Each structure stands twice: as C-alpha cells, then as structure tokens.
Amino acid sequence: MRDDDPIHDDVPEKTEERSGVSRRGFLKIAGVSVAVPLVARPEMVWAAGEQVPVHGPGKVPMEFTINGKKYKANLEPRVTLLDALRDQFDLTGAKRVCDRAECGACTVLMDNKTVYACSLLAIEAQGKQITTVESLMQGEKLHPVQQAFVENDASQCGFCTPGFVIACKAMIDKHPNPSPEDIRHGLAGNLCRCGTYDGIKKAIAQVGQKGA
Amino acid sequence: MPDYSWPPEDKRTLIGKRITRVDSPLKVSGQAQYTYDVHRPGMLYGKILRCPYAAAKIVSIDTSAAEKMPGVKAVHVIQGPNTTIHWSGDEVVAVAAVDEATAEDAIRAIKVEYRKLPHLVSDAEPPKGAAEEQGPLSVDDIDDMLDNQVPSQQMVKQIQDYGMTEKADERGLRMLKSDGASDAVLDAVRAATVHTDVAAKPHSNYQKAAAVTVGDPDKAFSEAEVVSEGLYGTPVITHCCLESHGSTSEWTDDQHLFVHMSTQNVSGIAGQMAEKIKLPATNIRLHQDHIGGGFGSKFGPDRWGIATAEISKKAGGKPVRIMLERDAELKVAGARPSAYARVKVGAKKDGTLVAWQSDSWGTGGPGGGGSPPIPYVINIPNQRKQHTGIRNNIGPARAWRAPNHPQAAVITMCALDDLAAKLNLDPLEFFLKNIELARPRHEIYREEFGIASDLMGWKQKWHPRGQGGSGNTARGMGLSMHTWGGRGHSSHCDLTIHPDGSVELKMGTQDLGTGTRTCILIVAADTLGIPMNAINLQIGDTMYPPDGGSGGSTTIGGVSSSTRRAAVDARDGLFAKVAPALGAQPDQLECANGTVRVKGDSSKSLSWKEACSKLGAVPLTVRGNNPDPSKPPDLTNSGVGGVQMAEVEVDTDTGIVKVKKMVAVQDCGLVIDLKTAESQCLGALIMGISYALFEEKVMDPTTGRMLNADMQFYRLAGLSDIPELVVHMMTGKGYDERGVIGLGEPPVISPGAAISNAVANAIGVRVPFLPLTPDRVLSALQQKAGA
Numbered sequence: 001m002r003d004d005d006p007i008h009d010d011v012p013e014k015t016e017e018r019s020g021v022s023r024r025g026f027l028k029i030a031g032v033s034v035a036v037p038l039v040a041r042p043e044m045v046w047a048a049g050e051q052v053p054v055h056g057p058g059k060v061p062m063e064f065t066i067n068g069k070k071y072k073a074n075l076e077p078r079v080t081l082l083d084a085l086r087d088q089f090d091l092t093g094a095k096r097v098c099d100r101a102e103c104g105a106c107t108v109l110m111d112n113k114t115v116y117a118c119s120l121l122a123i124e125a126q127g128k129q130i131t132t133v134e135s136l137m138q139g140e141k142l143h144p145v146q147q148a149f150v151e152n153d154a155s156q157c158g159f160c161t162p163g164f165v166i167a168c169k170a171m172i173d174k175h176p177n178p179s180p181e182d183i184r185h186g187l188a189g190n191l192c193r194c195g196t197y198d199g200i201k202k203a204i205a206q207v208g209q210k211g212a
Numbered sequence: 213m214p215d216y217s218w219p220p221e222d223k224r225t226l227i228g229k230r231i232t233r234v235d236s237p238l239k240v241s242g243q244a245q246y247t248y249d250v251h252r253p254g255m256l257y258g259k260i261l262r263c264p265y266a267a268a269k270i271v272s273i274d275t276s277a278a279e280k281m282p283g284v285k286a287v288h289v290i291q292g293p294n295t296t297i298h299w300s301g302d303e304v305v306a307v308a309a310v311d312e313a314t315a316e317d318a319i320r321a322i323k324v325e326y327r328k329l330p331h332l333v334s335d336a337e338p339p340k341g342a343a344e345e346q347g348p349l350s351v352d353d354i355d356d357m358l359d360n361q362v363p364s365q366q367m368v369k370q371i372q373d374y375g376m377t378e379k380a381d382e383r384g385l386r387m388l389k390s391d392g393a394s395d396a397v398l399d400a401v402r403a404a405t406v407h408t409d410v411a412a413k414p415h416s417n418y419q420k421a422a423a424v425t426v427g428d429p430d431k432a433f434s435e436a437e438v439v440s441e442g443l444y445g446t447p448v449i450t451h452c453c454l455e456s457h458g459s460t461s462e463w464t465d466d467q468h469l470f471v472h473m474s475t476q477n478v479s480g481i482a483g484q485m486a487e488k489i490k491l492p493a494t495n496i497r498l499h500q501d502h503i504g505g506g507f508g509s510k511f512g513p514d515r516w517g518i519a520t521a522e523i524s525k526k527a528g529g530k531p532v533r534i535m536l537e538r539d540a541e542l543k544v545a546g547a548r549p550s551a552y553a554r555v556k557v558g559a560k561k562d563g564t565l566v567a568w569q570s571d572s573w574g575t576g577g578p579g580g581g582g583s584p585p586i587p588y589v590i591n592i593p594n595q596r597k598q599h600t601g602i603r604n605n606i607g608p609a610r611a612w613r614a615p616n617h618p619q620a621a622v623i624t625m626c627a628l629d630d631l632a633a634k635l636n637l638d639p640l641e642f643f644l645k646n647i648e649l650a651r652p653r654h655e656i657y658r659e660e661f662g663i664a665s666d667l668m669g670w671k672q673k674w675h676p677r678g679q680g681g682s683g684n685t686a687r688g689m690g691l692s693m694h695t696w697g698g699r700g701h702s703s704h705c706d707l708t709i710h711p712d713g714s715v716e717l718k719m720g721t722q723d724l725g726t727g728t729r730t731c732i733l734i735v736a737a738d739t740l741g742i743p744m745n746a747i748n749l750q751i752g753d754t755m756y757p758p759d760g761g762s763g764g765s766t767t768i769g770g771v772s773s774s775t776r777r778a779a780v781d782a783r784d785g786l787f788a789k790v791a792p793a794l795g796a797q798p799d800q801l802e803c804a805n806g807t808v809r810v811k812g813d814s815s816k817s818l819s820w821k822e823a824c825s826k827l828g829a830v831p832l833t834v835r836g837n838n839p840d841p842s843k844p845p846d847l848t849n850s851g852v853g854g855v856q857m858a859e860v861e862v863d864t865d866t867g868i869v870k871v872k873k874m875v876a877v878q879d880c881g882l883v884i885d886l887k888t889a890e891s892q893c894l895g896a897l898i899m900g901i902s903y904a905l906f907e908e909k910v911m912d913p914t915t916g917r918m919l920n921a922d923m924q925f926y927r928l929a930g931l932s933d934i935p936e937l938v939v940h941m942m943t944g945k946g947y948d949e950r951g952v953i954g955l956g957e958p959p960v961i962s963p964g965a966a967i968s969n970a971v972a973n974a975i976g977v978r979v980p981f982l983p984l985t986p987d988r989v990l991s992a993l994q995q996k997a998g999a
C-alpha cells in the first residue's frame with residue numbers, strides 16, 4: 001500500500017474530527033445510541049453497565065437543522081443522513097456513489113466539519129448544524145469556491161463536484177492560503193472519475209490567492 | 213445555396229475560443245439533476261437479488277415470504293428456473309417496496325436454489341493446444357451471445373467470419389429479434405454462409421481467430437539485425453461511473469411508459485426496450501438532464517432497466533427506482549477487455565523497423581473480447597499475428613473509452629520502446645525514424661512530437677534506459693502515440709426563432725460532461741450573432757429530434773454539424789423576412805453583435821428583437837441534420853493523431869511509481885470550444901494515470917467473484933496522484949479546415965503506454981503488465997537483479 005494512500009492515511013484522522021458516529025461504529029454498538037436527546041421516548045435497557053435508550057427498529061420522529069432550516073421526518077434509525085437528505089428532504093446535491101465512506105461524493109458539513117453523509121446515521125445528525133452544497137450560493141451569486149470551479153472548468157460530468165466543492169470550502173475556511181500539504185490532506189477523501197483534479201487544483205489556487 | 217461551411221478564423225466570434233462550460237453553475241451548486249436524483253411522487257424503491265455464483269443453473273425460486281412482507285409492492289422474477297447464469301452478480305429477482313430498507317429485507321427473504329457449474333475467471337495465457345478455431349454458429353450460439361450482451365458489431369463479424377450451421381427460419385429470426393438482436397445481426401444471419409456439413413463444435417473457452425500474415429515475416433526476421441522479444445498487457449478494468457447505472461420507470465397509463473435513465477443514448481433506448489416490454493417505442497418517453505459518467509457503458513437499457521419497467525407495471529404503474537449499488541456497478545455494469553501479447557519485433561541497426569510477430573490473448577467475459585489492432589499506428593511492413601479470445605465468467609465487457617486502442621497502444625508502443633532500448637536509441641529518434649509507417653498522418657505526428665518534446669523538455673531530461681539516477685529513486689521518460697476516427701454521428705435538431713426574438717434549440721442528444729451543451733450553443737450563437745445565453749437549449753428527451761448515442765467520439769461532429777445547418781437556415785430565413793425593412797437583398801445581410809444589418813453599412817441595422825418582429829405571427833422553425841449531403845459541405849471528418857509523453861519517478865525500495873509530468877499534444881480538426889477540449893485531454897490523462905497505476909478488476913479463481921468490488925480496493929487515482937499536466941491542441945491551418953472531429957477517445961489511449969515506457973526507462977527493466985503496482989515493479993527489479 002502506498003504511503004500517501006488517502007484511504008489509509010487520512011481518513012481515520014479525519015473521522016476523528018468528525019463528531020458523529022460512523023455507520024460501522026454504529027453497527028458495532030448494535031443499534032444502541034447514547035449521544036442524542038430524542039423526541040420520542042425510547043425503551044431503556046442495560047448495556048455496558050449503564051441505562052441506554054433503544055430506538056427502532058420502527059420509525060422514530062427526528063428533527064434536523066439543515067442549512068439553517070428545521071426539517072422533521074419519521075425515519076427508521078438505520079436511515080443514513082445521506083438518504084434522509086436525498087429522499088426525504090429533496091436535497092440531492094450530495095451524491096450517493098460508494099455508500100461506504102470511500103469516495104466523498106456525499107460530503108456535507110456537520111458543525112462546520114466535513115463528514116461523509118453516507119456513513120453517518122440520520123439519528124446522529126440531530127441537534128447539529130448540517131450544511132449542504134445547496135446553501136453555498138447567496139441568491140444568484142456563487143460562493144467564491146464555486147465560482148473558481150466554474151472558471152477553471154473543474155467539473156465534467158459533475159457527479160463528484162458537490163462533494164469536492166464542500167470539501168474545498170471546508171479546507172479553504174481552515175487554511176485561507178493552503179499549502180500543497182493542506183490541499184492534499186483536505187481533498188484526500190474525494191474521488192473523481194472524469195479526471196477534473198487539474199481544474200480543482202487551479203480553482204483552489206485561484207481562491208487561495210483571492211481569499212474566499 | 214446557403215453557405216453552411218464553418219466560418220473562417222477571422223469571422224468566428226465564439227467557435228474555437230476558450231468558452232466556459234454553460235452548465236457548470238448548476239453542477240457546482242448541486243442543482244443539476246441526475247437520474248439518481250429524480251424522485252417521482254409515490255416512488256417505490258427497487259432492489260435486485262443477484263446470483264452469487266459465476267456459473268450456475270437456477271433450480272428453483274421461492275418468493276412467497278418476500279411477497280407477504282409489509283411494504284413490499286411487487287416481486288418480479290428476472291431470470292427463472294432452468295436459466296443458466298454466466299457471471300456472479302447476474303440479476304435473478306427484483307423487488308419493489310416503499311423504501312430501500314424494506315426492499316433489502318425482502319431480497320433477503322427470497323430463497324433461490326442453484327446448481328453450481330464449473331467456471332473460469334482467469335485470463336492467463338491459454339494453455340498450449342487449448343485454443344480452437346471457432347466453427348460455424350448455431351441459432352442457439354447467437355442467442356447465447358445476446359444473453360451475454362456481446363456487442364452487435366462483434367456478433368456481426370463472427371457471423372460473417374464463421375457462417376451458420378443451418379439456415380435460420382422465420383421462427384428463429386423472430387426469436388432472436390425478441391431476445392434483442394439488432395437489425396444488423398438479423399441481416400448478418402440472413403446473409404450468412406451455411407455450412408451444413410460441419411456440426412457446431414463444442415465450445416472451448418479459448419477461441420482462436422484466424423492468423424494474419426502481412427508481407428514475408430520469416431524473411432524479414434532472418435534479415436533483421438536486432439530483434440527484441442517481450443511480454444506486455446493490460447488487465448480487465450471497470451468503468452466505475454460515479455453515477456451508477458439505473459433508471460426510474462413509471463406507467464402513466466397502461467400503454468405509456470415514462471423513463472428516467474442514466475444513459476449515453478437518450479434517443480436510442482426506447483427502441484431497445486420496445487420489443488422486450490411489448491410496447492411501441494412511440495409510447496416510451498425517456499428523459500435525462502445530466503449523467504454522472506458513462507465512458508461507453510451506458511448505451512442500452514440493460515436487464516435491470518427492463519426489469520424496472522416490468523416491476524413498475526406489476527406495482528400498478530407506480531414509479532420504481534432501481535439504481536445499482538456500487539458493488540453491482542463494478543461487478544456487472546461493464547468492464548474493459550484485457551489484452552496481453554508475446555511480441556517479437558525486428559529492425560535494422562539504424563532503427564528501421566522490418567518485422568512484427570505477436571501472439572495475443574485476452575478476455576471480455578462471455579463474449580471473449582475484441583482483438584486489439586496491433587501493431588498500432590506504426591504499420592510494420594512484415595507481420596504475423598495470432599489472437600485468442602478467452603470466453604469466461606467475469607461478466608460482460610462493454611466499450612470503454614476507445615475500445616481496444618489503449619490495449620493496442622500498450623502492446624505496440626512498449627514493444628517498440630524495448631526495441632529502441634536494445635538499439636541504444638532515444639525512442640523519440642526511433643519513432644521519428646519510422647514515422648513514415650504511421651501514414652497517412654505521419655506529418656501530423658512529426659509536428660506533434662516536436663511540440664511535445666519542447667513542452668516536456670525531452671532532450672534535456674531523457675537518458676538511456678536504466679540510467680535513471682542513483683540511490684533509491686529513479687527517473688524516466690516515455691512516450692506513445694495514438695489515433696482514432698471520430699466522425700460525427702447522425703444528428704437532428706429543431707431551431708426556432710420566435711417573433712419576440714427568443715430562440716430555442718431542441719435536440720435529443722445528451723451531455724456526458726464533455727461540454728456538448730456548451731458546444732451546441734457556441735455554434736448556434738456564433739452563427740446567429742447573438743449571445744449564447746439568448747438561446748434556450750433543450751436536450752435529453754425523446755420529445756426532441758433524435759440524435760446518435762454518445763460513443764466513439766461521434767457526438768461533437770454530429771451535434772455541431774446539425775446545429776450549424778439549422779442555424780444557417782434559420783438565419784437566412786430571417787434575412788428573407790427582414791431584407792425589405794432594411795431596403796436590401798437577403799444576401800447582403802449579416803448577423804453580428806445582436807443585430808441584423810447590411811454588410812458594410814452600419815447605418816442600416818436592426819436589433820435582433822426588431823429583426824425577429826418582422827417574422828409576423830408565426831415563429832420560424834428549421835430542422836438541421838447530419839449527415840446532409842443536400843447541404844454541403846461535409847462539416848465533420850474522421851481520423852486524428854496524438855502523441856503523449858510521461859515523466860515518472862520510481863522508488864526502487866518500495867516500488868511506488870509517481871508520475872511527475874505528462875504532456876499531451878492532440879489534433880481533432882476544428883475545435884469548437886478550446887476550454888472544454890483541453891479539459892477532455894486533461895481528464896483523459898488523469899484517467900490514464902489511474903488505469904496505468906491502480907486499476908484492475910481482480911477475480912477470485914475459487915469462488916469466481918470479483919474481489920475488489922468497492923472503491924477502496926478498486927482504486928481510482930486521487931488528487932495527489934496527479935502531476936503537472938500540459939495539453940496542447942493542434943489548431944489553425946492544416947487542422948481547422950478538416951472539419952469537426954471527436955475528442956473523447958483519443959487522449960485516453962496513450963497514457964498507459966507512455967507511463968509504462970517511462971518506468972522501463974527509469975528502472976532499466978520492463979514491468980510487463982499494467983497496472984504498475986509496487987509489487988509488480990519490485991518483482992521486475994528482482995528479476996533484473998537475478999538476471
């Protein structure tokens with residue numbers, strides 16, 4: 001395996017920054033959740049020496065804050081944030097590609113940190129600020145990152161693009177003048193099949209100079 | 213006769229300039245709607261149960277438990293008992309339910325009993341004596357090919373080459389048609405030579421094609437002063453479109469189907485579905501706004517697309533969405549055939565090429581795969597070639613950008629590079645020495661090599677093979693060249709100018725992310741002298757005039773030609789109405805800068821809006837076509853040349869290859885949009901780096917399954933794998949006047965060969981097969997040390 005392999009090198013670190021529970025992490029604790037206050041009153045069971053609530057397997061009322069707006073839905077606890085966004089709230093900017101934390105097409109922000117929406121349960125995203133690509137435009141005006149993508153032809157089919165735009169925005173917010181290392185690290189979790197990386201690099205260079 | 217020809221350079225306002233892609237704002241803001249994003253009211257979610265075995269017979273299927281589950285709305289058997297399955301992951305039963313999780317639960321509740329059959333998933337060199345000549349085909353053989361999704365042209369070729377065992381009667385032909393045989397295949401069956409004396413042979417997995425001899429290879433090899441021998445090849449890789457294959461289908465009434473499908477072939481899908489779902493093609497509407505990648509894998513509705521329509525019917529016509537999961541996408545939705553070869557190539561001491569011999573093999577799954585056109589581009593005077601296709605159970609092959617060419621480039625350019633190394637020649641000098649063999653485009657290649665060499669700094673950087681540096685890093689340089697056809701396909705559009713000045717253009721084409729929308733608008737706006745955003749362009753629907761599928765680099769030539777003809781006719785129609793108002797003859801008028809005016813007299817001018825008001829009450833609509841011999845000249849053309857160079861750095865301790873720089877110099881006739889054309893080349897270089905270093909569909913010989921059907925282990929290049937990329941488009945005199953030629957395929961052909969050659973130059977030994985993974989690099993180094 002290559003020493004700079006993004007999957008092996010970057011993702012675990014990135015996951016730690018991500019405040020949610022990954023899908024696999026969730027499966028490990030077998031449907032038991034301790035982190036989130038809930039609307040419906042769940043059944044309580046003893047697990048790992050403490051009382052924890054059990055949700056589901058039926059639908060549970062949930063409430064989200066997405067792009068500053070409140071959204072409500074009754075969802076099974078096994079529904080991912082990505083599927084909730086796309087199929088319940090018609091926010092289809094984040095794409096479903098690998099559906100298991102390998103490609104970044106589903107990237108959204110949770111409390112301003114990038115997360116893979118496909119690998120986060122919707123139930124865990126309650127009480128957090130979720131930001132999707134749909135919110136970046138101010139009226140008709142594109143966000144500087146988006147504008148730079150347009151000018152540098154950083155999308156072809158465009159299916160990876162929303163994920164890259166969000167990942168770039170998060171990276172630029174953190175590093176307004178990103179080093180090659182910041183860029184490598186910040187975008188290591190996103191893949192493109194059409195080969196738009198050259199345009200993306202140029203877009204970042206442009207925003208980096210101008211400032212976002 | 214109006215002048216349809218492309219405007220000369222000084223008259224072009226948009227054509228050939230650097231124009232920003234028009235649909236980028238939609239894509240960067242998440243507003244572009246893809247098939248996967250379509251959410252129809254009351255939509256059900258479909259899932260498919262797939263066969264876990266690479267070869268099996270279905271014995272029985274029990275769906276009763278699934279049918280009883282709450283939330284399950286329909287269950288549909290796709291392949292029933294007694295069907296033989298030829299690859300793992302093939303579709304068996306579909307379920308439609310109120311949500312995805314319920315559909316998944318239902319799939320798990322279905323019981324299928326299989327009888328396992330022996331399988332083959334290897335594409336290793338055929339054992340000696342195993343390969344058989346294909347004999348004449350039976351109707352069943354052809355049915356098998358249809359079942360295995362063998363491409364139509366390949367079937368036609370086999371039928372023509374080998375004939376049939378019996379004359380097909382009308383019943384047989386009807387059966388083939390209902391199983392999806394194209395008209396070309398049926399015609400081939402009708403016209404086939406019948407060999408009643410030969411019974412159809414039992415099928416070997418190894419199908420030998422007829423050997424080909426050109427000139428006198430024995431004599432040429434005996435006279436050659438230097439002969440180099442080697443082994444080269446590329447494995448099966450997948451398309452891995454980020455938007456997986458799939459569709460949403462709904463019956464708007466019992467005679468009408470509305471389909472959203474991720475497809476490269478908007479106008480061609482209804483005709484392929486009609487027979488199978490027993491509905492006239494006229495009653496099938498298909499719509500697609502954007503597509504998340506196709507690369508050659510999305511021309512048909514596919515078994516799952518038909519199943520989606522059928523299960524929607526069973527669910528009372530409700531919309532059903534079935535998009536493939538990533539593992540299914542990688543397993544069943546398309547693979548590029550492998551190709552390997554043992555090559556012997558001979559030359560004079562001065563580098564003059566004299567002889568080629570190759571024994572090649574490869575697989576494209578059940579159909580056996582195509583045979584690569586070798587020797588590629590360089591037409592060596594004396595040749596002997598033999599190809600064996602391996603029919604196996606890895607799943608069906610599909611066209612993957614430039615079918616057969618990247619494989620041919622690797623086999624040829626790497627063999628020639630090894631010969632150049634043996635001759636102690638700089639490969640650039642060696643290729644230029646033999647460039648006449650690249651007729652008819654040898655002068656283009658010569659010019660391109662000169663430009664590429666300067667952009668790469670080849671002369672300063674190149675060193676003889678194996679002298680790539682000391683310590684644990686070695687640098688190397690490699691090159692390759694390629695060709696492609698790219699003539700524009702059949703295309704039709706309607707252009708309407710309304711009396712209020714608004715303009716709309718409708719065409720049943722699709723934009724794969726190649727910039728098709730942008731290019732159509734450039735041509736129309738340049739011709740009409742109005743801004744691109746003044747034209748409302750509608751594509752992606754069967755309600756618009758039909759356009760060819762986007763494959764083989766045929767789209768740009770087709771859509772630009774039909775648009776140009778429509779725009780010229782519309783413009784001239786407008787001139788006829790406006791001329792009296794300007795006191796001039798129609799042929800004295802021109803459109804420019806949003807005005808219609810008398811040429812050379814700026815005082816006589818009307819704004820576009822005023823001019824259009826002269827149309828009266830009825831809008832002006834014209835149809836543009838390609839081809840259209842009644843409206844010359846031919847605006848598209850075929851045949852391009854390109855060269856590429858790669859510089860790499862190899863860590864000889866770890867075997868890791870890093871590409872440091874790539875240069876692509878490409879011709880494609882008249883460029884419509886320089887910006888998106890360059891993006892095509894950049895994207896192709898990146899895709900090329902990806903397949904050169906990382907991609908391989910790995911099959912497990914024991915279970916017959918794909919081992920890396922996910923995006924962690926089916927590895928695509930990431931941003932940090934991409935070095936400095938330099939693209940130079942050949943434009944201007946000698947290029948523009950050839951007309952518009954496609955660009956999707958050519959630049960993706962050479963990267964594998966150029967990178968492999970650069971690695972050989974760096975480490976002093978050939979790594980025979982792509983991808984150039986660390987283990988392969990290390991084992992080549994070990995062999996060199998041991999030699």
Ligand code: FES
Pocket residue numbers: 095096097098099100101102103104105106107116117118119
């Ligand atoms: S879809 Fe979430 S990472 Fe690929």
Ligand code: FES
Pocket residue numbers: 155156157158159160161191192193194195196454504505725
């Ligand atoms: S633009 Fe097509 S996958 Fe990135």
